[in-house]
Amino acid sequence: MARIFDTHTHFNDPKYKELGITTEEIIKEAKLVGVDRFCCVGYDVPSSKQAAKYALKYDEVYGAVGIHPNEAHAINQSDLEEIEVLAHANKIVAIGEIGLDYYYTRDYVEIQKEVLKKQIKIALENNLTVMMHIRDEDGKVDAYNDALEILVKMKVKNVIIHCFTRGYELAKKFVDKGYYISIPGVITFKGAEELQDAVKKLSLNNIVVETDAPYLTPVPNRGKVNTSKEIIYTVNEIAKIKNLNKHDVIDITSRNAKKAFKID
Template sequence: MAGIFDTHTHFNDEIYKNNDIEISEIIKEANNNGVSNFCCVGFDVESSRQAVRYALKYPSVYGAVGIHPNNVNEFELSDLEEIDTLSYGQNVVAIGEIGLDYYYTPHDKDRQKTFFKKQIDIAIKNNLAVMMHIRDKDGSNQAYLDALEILKEKKPKRAIVHCYTRGYELAKKFIDLGCYLSIPGVVTFKNAKELQETVLKVSLNNILVETDAPYLTPEPNRGSINFSRYIVYTIKAIANIKQLNKNDVIEATSNNAYKVFKINH
């Protein structure tokens, strides 16, 4: 396998640093396992700065900058001026991860929505993709429905639902707006039946793959730190579900990544 694009990873996460894991080694091992490109994603101002640095340092790394919905109470709207500035960095391809999280922070929905809308505005102004984090309480779709309304209002040209794990009917609402679904290692979990059914029904033309490393480690390494090289298990799972050749899955998902990020290759 070769040519995989890990569209969402966090080289800027403290877990790697705290475990003395070198980013250059992560990239090298991923390259050896068929991963050719990476998008390092910010979640606050400092991690966004780091994402820009990695995108400058490593030719295969692209950057996304933004303030995560769980972190909006730590910042003022004026801090988005720096996100705007960072978005002009070399190889920055998206504003993210931004969005709505009613699972961990259901108490500040209005503030989340304001930050989400303002950051979509930055993406539209600077012709960048919108990379969305959307999470809700089990049994509720309200965060997703609110995100859909904001997308309809703002009309970004290119958007990604990062770490999609829900059902097909909800997925179709985002696809109908032109969004891509980014599939994480969760698809390898035995109990992820709803997501597996979604992957079966959704066209490869609408799918990206990601690790969300160092989180959401796929089987058979679930429970340990996640690395970009483990994305091969996600590719295999999608290929098995859709009864396709792994290389076809890689080609389609990577081409989708080039399109949504506007990367010439």
């Protein structure tokens, strides 16, 4: 029987250390509900180094390294060079999370685009998946359209759209290019009808699951710190929406994750 693959989590987030929650504890508890693989994702150089270390330390853990778009304006060439070095580390399966974020400010749009392109180039040169963070102003899709334009222009084939929370028509633009849509615990939230409709209409062959822990804890534990064990609620909600057995959801999304990350 297949086990759940949490395709995007942050063991490297300082919140866990502040709360005294260890990575060993997170992995152990997650295994009890059927999770057996994790991708620990970086968002700047220090967290990417930590992600690479976790991938080496734990058999169940893989790593993604990259610089978050909200950090793009504050980096220099040496930071990108460090990401390029980390891309060669053992069990690094993606460059991420990288992307475009216009939610808080549009002051650095062009800088974000340039840093994104440089990191996509690292992914392409190392045959790694691109783990995309895309966030827009409410009601707008500029960041999504700009990101898709860059991905297509650079001929990127292997992409995960991390933490997707929008509707079907937008998801379909990425699915039509062969990209995977990653579903977080938001799917369980009251008011997530647009995302729930997208999941209902999307083929399970185009979906992977994630926690984005320690953030976005699903119902019924919303408001508490998120860990990988909570992903079972996301799986259950997808199964409910699509009227499928949860084991089928686990089997197919885990297979998709392994294919996306090019692992056995």
